[in-house]
Amino acid sequence: MNGWIKIHRKILDNRVVCKDADHMAVWMYLLLNASHNAHSQLYGGKTVELRPGQLITGRRVIGERLNINEIKVKRILKLFQENGQISIEGAKAGSLISILAWKEYQSERVFDQINDQQNDQINDQPQKYGNADKTKACGASKEQSDQINDQINDQINDHNQEGFNKNNIKKKTVPNGTAKEKDFFCDPELNAAFIEFIKFRKQIRSPMTDRAIELAVNKLNKLAPDPLVQRQIIEQSIVNGWKGLFPLHDDDEKHKRRKSQPNDKYSAIKEFLEKAGDKE
Numbered sequence: 001m002n003g004w005i006k007i008h009r010k011i012l013d014n015r016v017v018c019k020d021a022d023h024m025a026v027w028m029y030l031l032l033n034a035s036h037n038a039h040s041q042l043y044g045g046k047t048v049e050l051r052p053g054q055l056i057t058g059r060r061v062i063g064e065r066l067n068i069n070e071i072k073v074k075r076i077l078k079l080f081q082e083n084g085q086i087s088i089e090g091a092k093a094g095s096l097i098s099i100l101a102w103k104e105y106q107s108e109r110v111f112d113q114i115n116d117q118q119n120d121q122i123n124d125q126p127q128k129y130g131n132a133d134k135t136k137a138c139g140a141s142k143e144q145s146d147q148i149n150d151q152i153n154d155q156i157n158d159h160n161q162e163g164f165n166k167n168n169i170k171k172k173t174v175p176n177g178t179a180k181e182k183d184f185f186c187d188p189e190l191n192a193a194f195i196e197f198i199k200f201r202k203q204i205r206s207p208m209t210d211r212a213i214e215l216a217v218n219k220l221n222k223l224a225p226d227p228l229v230q231r232q233i234i235e236q237s238i239v240n241g242w243k244g245l246f247p248l249h250d251d252d253e254k255h256k257r258r259k260s261q262p263n264d265k266y267s268a269i270k271e272f273l274e275k276a277g278d279k280e
Contacts, residue, residue: 003036005031005032005106006105006106007031008105016079016080016083016085017085019079022066022068022072022076023076023079025066025068026062026066026068026073026076026077026080027080027085029062029065029066030055030080030086030097030099031099033055033057034052034053034054034055034097034099034102035050035051035052035053035054035055036052036106037052038050038051038052041056043056043091043094043096044091048096051098052102052103052106053098053099053100053102053103053106054096054097054098054099055096055097056094056095056096056097057094057095057097058094058095059073059074059077059095060073061094077095077097084100085099085100085101086098086099086100087100184213184217185217185227185230187227189227189231190227190230190231190234193230193231193234193235194216194217194220194234196234196238197216197234197237197238197245198213200237200238201243204241204243206243216245219245220233220234220245223245223246223247224247224248229248232248233245233246233247233248236248236249
């Protein structure tokens with residue numbers, strides 16, 4: 001595939017695209033493979049007219065091309081869709097993906113508008129400068145052109161970022177100070193322990209999403225119905241630095257039993273010898 005695309009530096013402010021390297025790779029794949037011009041393509045047994053910013057692909061194809069697990073590709077595409085960055089229409093032959101902000105970033109008309117405004121600014125400059133003044137005039141026009149560039153780019157990105165922020169509020173990980181306001185369990189001590197686990201995950205730079213918290217609550221209820229045991233499971237994960245929740249290890253209890261048994265036998269023998277000595 002030939003040609004090129006435009007990438008603005010403000011893409012680094014997009015928290016979904018920059019979530020990790022795989023998210024960035026999938027986003028670049030979509031941009032680089034999206035159609036630049038309208039053309040016909042076979043899709044789902046029918047000929048469809050692909051518009052600029054659309055492509056037909058599948059999560060397996062993307063995963064094989066980028067060496068990313070197919071299941072993770074599915075989650076990434078779903079996240080992009082939920083945050084208003086793409087739309088997806090599924091079919092057996094693949095998915096029709098549309099990049100919703102394609103025109104704002106890739107349309108030639110936007111950049112033609114920039115060039116026209118820059119030319120107007122330059123042409124409006126007085127033409128009565130001497131040789132020394134021409135350098136100053138060129139410097140002024142360049143500064144004004146840079147300002148126009150920044151204003152238009154800010155408008156483009158603010159338009160796309162506004163839609164992203166509205167949707168992304170629901171997908172943020174639990175912010176500092178809000179976890180303690182929510183009750184995940186009826187037992188207050190268990191609830192406090194679970195909040196500590198959420199904070200622990202943040203400390204190890206693996207914050208939990210709302211979905212991850214929901215799954216963790218369900219897993220705790222499956223592992224043990226007793227709140228005391230559930231607290232011990234949470235404390236076990238925090239002490240060992242684990243991201244997940246696992247059944248309690250009973251190795252320590254078995255070790256204690258083995259250790260106590262010889263002591264009990266020794267005590268019994270000692271008591272027997274003492275009684276025998278008393279009889280003599």
